[in-house]
């Protein structure tokens with residue numbers, strides 16, 4: 074009999090009733106160190122007092138009004154994002170998937186309005202993830218996501234990761250945009266080298282193509298800059314944001330330059346919930362904290378400490394772990410043992426990590442994880458590895 078919850082996930086047995094900082098707690102009091110943060114969502118950990126206050130204050134005042142009216146919290150968050158980034162304008166969504174959808178629509182509409190309606194093609198990359206909508210799965214293109222779901226949305230060209238020649242060869246006079254994650258998340262924590270991101274920007278400029286960066290997972294302070302592309306010193310035309318921006322409340326955004334957004338006039342796009350007062354009140358509180366230079370410097374410091382302890386872990390357990398990769402607090406441990414076995418051994422030792430492609434386990438802890446919790450993480454991961462070695 075089909076479960077009452079549609080069985081599209083194979084779930085671990087833990088069931089949490091409370092969260093505190095980097096800890097998740099079950100009803101019987103069992104405490105798990107959370108290095109997954111809901112897949113890079115709980116940017117400030119669980120139950121951060123500032124976010125709880127922002128949400129409850131807003132909940133007591135007003136939940137929902139519709140985008141037919143002014144929404145001051147949305148205006149404030151958009152102003153902050155415009156102030157802090159390359160963007161001139163922002164559309165709010167409820168998820169990363171919806172942000173990717175709009176980015177695709179926006180790029181195509183841009184060319185349509187420029188009198189080049191044939192420019193609909195969007196170049197994407199192997200191993201990428203852009204959500205589970207029809208456009209999202211077509212954009213990523215992997216059989217795992219697309220098989221059985223009927224005709225795919227057309228107009229995507231999938232290229233190998235990190236192959237400059239394939240890229241230059243793929244560009245035609247129908248290319249509308251290139252869409253890429255500066256650090257692939259689901260694809261196994263694969264950072265695009267700064268040089269490649271710069272090269273992509275140059276290539277886009279040369280051909281007048283729009284550069285869309287999907288920073289749904291790597292954005293909002295995760296790499297130690299507010300957005301990952303800042304490390305390369307370049308700016309996109311369009312950027313997808315979600316996950317961390319809501320700190321656990323469903324919130325996403327598409328950020329764009331005035332030029333890239335020029336086709337999106339009244340009536341061309343919309344959302345019932347996108348940019349609602351609750352999400353935006355929380356988003357403002359997240360951004361006010363994360364965008365502080367001191368906070369971002371702390372992320373880099375914590376990332377250094379975590380990375381160093383992971384290097385130690387690899388040295389201690391060379392048959393279980395192979396190498397560490399990633400940027401900031403978006404780290405991947407490439408495994409020699411099967412990644413899911415290590416994730417499960419982690420559960421036995423009350424530490425939570427997240428599997429990814431390429432036999433990697435992901436560490437995406439809260440950006441404010443404490444030094445003590447970083448030391449504890451290394452201990453628990455080491456215990457998990459020992460368990461694998463003995464098995």
Ligand SMILES: *Cc1c(COP(=O)(O)O)cnc(C)c1O
Nearest residue numbers: 168169170202203204258289290
């Ligand atoms: C998670 C993710 C998405 C999809 O976001 P949802 O909120 O699950 O819809 C899109 N792109 C990237 C890079 C992601 O990591």
